[in-house]
Amino acid sequence: MPTPMTPEAIRRAPKVLLHDHLDGGLRPQTVIELADTIGYPDLPTTDPAALGTWFRDAADSGSLVRYLETFAHTCGVMQSEQALVRVAAEAAEDLAADGVVYAEVRYAPELFEPSGLSLEQVVEAVQEGFRLGERNTGNKIRIGTLLCAMRQNEGWLRIAELAVRYRDAGVIGFDIAGPEAGFPPTRGLDAFEYLRQQNAHFTIHAGEAFGLPSIWEAIQHCGTDRLGHGVRIVDDITRDADGSVHIGRLAGFVRDKRIPLEMCPSSNVQTGAAKSIAEHPIGLLTDLRFRVTVNTDNRLMSGCTMSSEFAALHEAFGYGWADMQWFTVNAMKSAFIGSDERLALINEVIKPGYAELMA
Ligand SMILES: [Zn+2]
Numbered sequence: 001m002p003t004p005m006t007p008e009a010i011r012r013a014p015k016v017l018l019h020d021h022l023d024g025g026l027r028p029q030t031v032i033e034l035a036d037t038i039g040y041p042d043l044p045t046t047d048p049a050a051l052g053t054w055f056r057d058a059a060d061s062g063s064l065v066r067y068l069e070t071f072a073h074t075c076g077v078m079q080s081e082q083a084l085v086r087v088a089a090e091a092a093e094d095l096a097a098d099g100v101v102y103a104e105v106r107y108a109p110e111l112f113e114p115s116g117l118s119l120e121q122v123v124e125a126v127q128e129g130f131r132l133g134e135r136n137t138g139n140k141i142r143i144g145t146l147l148c149a150m151r152q153n154e155g156w157l158r159i160a161e162l163a164v165r166y167r168d169a170g171v172i173g174f175d176i177a178g179p180e181a182g183f184p185p186t187r188g189l190d191a192f193e194y195l196r197q198q199n200a201h202f203t204i205h206a207g208e209a210f211g212l213p214s215i216w217e218a219i220q221h222c223g224t225d226r227l228g229h230g231v232r233i234v235d236d237i238t239r240d241a242d243g244s245v246h247i248g249r250l251a252g253f254v255r256d257k258r259i260p261l262e263m264c265p266s267s268n269v270q271t272g273a274a275k276s277i278a279e280h281p282i283g284l285l286t287d288l289r290f291r292v293t294v295n296t297d298n299r300l301m302s303g304c305t306m307s308s309e310f311a312a313l314h315e316a317f318g319y320g321w322a323d324m325q326w327f328t329v330n331a332m333k334s335a336f337i338g339s340d341e342r343l344a345l346i347n348e349v350i351k352p353g354y355a356e357l358m359a
Helices: 007-012 028-038 048-060 064-077 081-097 109-115 119-136 156-165 185-197 212-221 231-236 249-256 265-271 282-287 306-317 321-333 339-358
Strands: 015-021 100-107 142-150 171-177 203-206 226-229 237-239 245-247 261-263 292-294
Touching: 007 306, 015 081, 015 226, 015 292, 015 306, 015 321, 028 048, 028 064, 028 081, 048 064, 081 100, 081 119, 081 142, 100 171, 100 339, 109 119, 109 142, 109 156, 119 142, 119 156, 142 156, 156 171, 156 185, 171 185, 185 212, 203 212, 212 226, 212 231, 212 249, 226 231, 231 237, 231 249, 231 261, 231 282, 245 249, 261 282, 265 306, 282 292, 282 306, 292 306, 292 321, 306 321, 321 339
Parallel strands: 015 100, 100 142, 142 171, 171 203, 203 226, 226 261, 261 292
Antiparallel strands: 237 245
16 A cells, blocks of 8 residues: 655655755744844844744745845845854755755855855855755765856856866856846856856756746757756647647757756745646646656745645645656756766665655
């Protein structure tokens, strides 16, 4: 008899996370304690439960100003080496407690320059935190780091070079984050060209707040390995009245090349990229066998975990253990670590974990 898909069983199942923001995943209690330590005066409340709710409501409000305010607070309290170490360690611990066995966590080092730290000091503090967090969980989880450049700022190449400089210290890739509309990925072609020349990996937030042109540029001009969100690829797919599906050339390219989609259902509903979980394009894209992965994006702002995302998908689409294993193997295949390490996790951790649940 397969194990029933209860929240606790979903939590125990091995999961792989590719799209999670460090500054979007703090514990409310930690935000409050760090604010107190550094004398940060702007938090809306110092009650942990109320603060957690405030973050979710602000992200839900449909107001970009309030949404950005949430990150002003989290980044505001992370402006020291000690804070970065602590937040990174706790992220590893929280993800491991949620049954995540491998995660790629991203952040933009330039957001912590106001602290007076150099970019190198920022990266080293976060790496120290991840290693500490991994050890604290008995190495139940492995964390890889992605460095983001902020799309609205100049100097993407500077961050790409930083990522390559720390590639042997656990930084395994690069991304651009921030406002998608108005800041196309082709603004920083030199960064992507540099990364390709260095045989480095990168993903690009595309097809969340902006549509097909953003996805097309990310793939065909920049050469991205994966798409952050990529939800709007459905704009290139039409369905006739008789139910037959037509896949356009770009969507066909994405599917045929197995370009991974880092889908973040709850976050997409909050930002309006999808109306509800049940209406999220993940259903269609999964039916059509795109390389779909499931992710959290910002655990604090969305009040979500990997387990709660899978529970929501189970409820909305009836996905069972076999589907959850498929999403998890998709994610592991799409990770930026070496193929030998990916295969080892698939064969030694993921498949045995699901075999037990399905037996
Ligand atoms: Zn994101």
